[in-house]
Amino acid sequence: MRTITKKPEVLAPAGTLGKLKTAIRYGADAVYIGGNAFSLRRRAGNFTIDEMKEGIAFAKEHNAKIYVAANMVTHENDAKGAGEFFRSVRDIGIDAVIVSDPALIEICATEAEGLPIHLSTQASATNYETLNFWKEEGLERVVLAREVGMDEIKEIRRKTDVELEVFIHGAMCISYSGRCVLSNHMSMRDANRGGCSQSCRWKYDLFEVDGENDRQSLLGGEPTEDFSMSAVDMSMIHHIPDLVEAGVESLKIEGRMKSIHYVSTVSNVYREAIDTYCKDPDNYKFNPAWEEELWKVAQRELATGFYYGTPDENQQLFGKRRKIPVYRFIGQVLDYDEETGIATIEQRNNFGIGDEVEFYGPGFTHHYQKVEQMWDEKGEPIDRAPHPLMKFKMKVDAPVQPYDMMRKKK
CATH class of the missing domain: 3.20.20.380 (Copper homeostasis (CutC) domain)
Incomplete structure (x- = not known):
């Protein structure tokens, strides 16, 4: 072995x-x-x-x-x-x-x-x-x-x-070992001194220029990623x-x-x-x-x-994305009461009763549940947590720990 x-x-x-x-x-x-x-x-x-x-x-x-x-x-x-x-x-x-x-x-x-x-x-x-x-x-x-x-x-x-x-x-980075001057040229921000403006991630198009300010896309429509330099x-x-x-x-x-x-x-x-x-x-x-x-x-x-x-x-x-992420971070556990099974959460994105959510924590722990009961800091029932960083309580189906995270599908 x-x-x-x-x-x-x-x-x-x-x-x-x-x-x-x-x-x-x-x-x-x-x-x-x-x-x-x-x-x-x-x-x-x-x-x-x-x-x-x-x-x-x-x-x-x-x-x-x-x-x-x-x-x-x-x-x-x-x-x-x-x-x-x-x-x-x-x-x-x-x-x-x-x-x-x-x-x-x-x-x-x-x-x-x-x-x-x-x-x-x-x-x-x-x-x-x-x-x-x-x-x-x-x-x-x-x-x-x-x-x-x-x-x-x-x-x-x-x-x-x-x-x-x-x-x-x-x-x-699209450039060798990250040493790039695109940002310097396009936005006067030195990538090699901490100011990269991510020029390679921009969307580019092919234009015909007539005069100083008149330009027309040869492809038509909004800029696409056909000419992307993005890895x-x-x-x-x-x-x-x-x-x-x-x-x-x-x-x-x-x-x-x-x-x-x-x-x-x-x-x-x-x-x-x-x-x-x-x-x-x-x-x-x-x-x-x-x-x-x-x-x-x-x-x-x-x-x-x-x-x-x-x-x-x-x-x-380049072109249409071949795979799109589908999860959103919605909260972090602050506290958990073992006797009641109620967790105190700090909200990071809007969610509410009826949503299917996932809890995860250190050690690759996970559990999934539907949100069924929520209360604000005064103990009043609520059906959503819409305010950034608001603190609230909710009933959880399995034990959680402080610093566990919550997310849901978009």
Whole structure:
């Protein structure tokens, strides 16, 4: 009977303190966050030092780690204050920083000695010689470029002992390793310094231009996605055995700007799949419920990116959508009374009596029921929960726990 001696960590995104706690509750071994500087996600809820401290305390209680992304490409004067920033996150107990720019790596290594550095995927590390170079520079982990295939990962693992981190789920960038200037050109927002306007996701058309302002579509009607540059999302849920056997230390989920619904669901699924395989690899069977669960939060179609060859046209989004997500996040459990079977819920989307809902929680627990009784905070019966973030009570058919989630079909 085979045994797995090294279980890879589940590394989840956390755009806010609430998402950090959600990811860890739902099975993440580590989370990656952004600070108020040097990150590639300006519009995410980037963390202050005080928020980082609270996150660190929570993570330590749950034996989890926190990494800070400082992965922007610096221009002149962008690196100002970097030394102080890296010392600050080191001194409060951050486990590592994720960096791509050699200037920031040098600053961190010299001015914040002792703070572990991970190489960002933005640096496009695609071979073992590159990893060995960064090892000599003092880096202990490399996030491989998303263009690296499974066979290449296996060869890299054989020829270097640097820790490997790979993306396994989430959005894919149409540009090589995410280094894009479309956003700069079209909206004056620098994607490589945190301002990406998602230009590749826009809908495009073909126009005939007559004069400065007069243009006419050659196709007619509203802009379509016939000329889209948009990639489908990545999902490696079917290939957990390959990732574990390849010796990858960290399996990374994309999405610092995604909701707690997304973070909880995806972390939960990959935690369950990895634990199932590592517990008994000889008798492992893929559970179709894992893929079904991921589709409840998917925004685009799913594929395996570059892991098993170069993506073809079926891994691009164009024309009519081939599959549409059908679930909506509607609430989070705040409390549960075992004697009465009544749960206190915080609403996230409108629903009411008669709706079929699903509860899910950490450990891949689920139950389904019809909503039959609801009360407002004053104890008055209500038939709907229409107000954002309103708190109410409802009768549940099975025990639930604080931080369990609710959703329903659209």
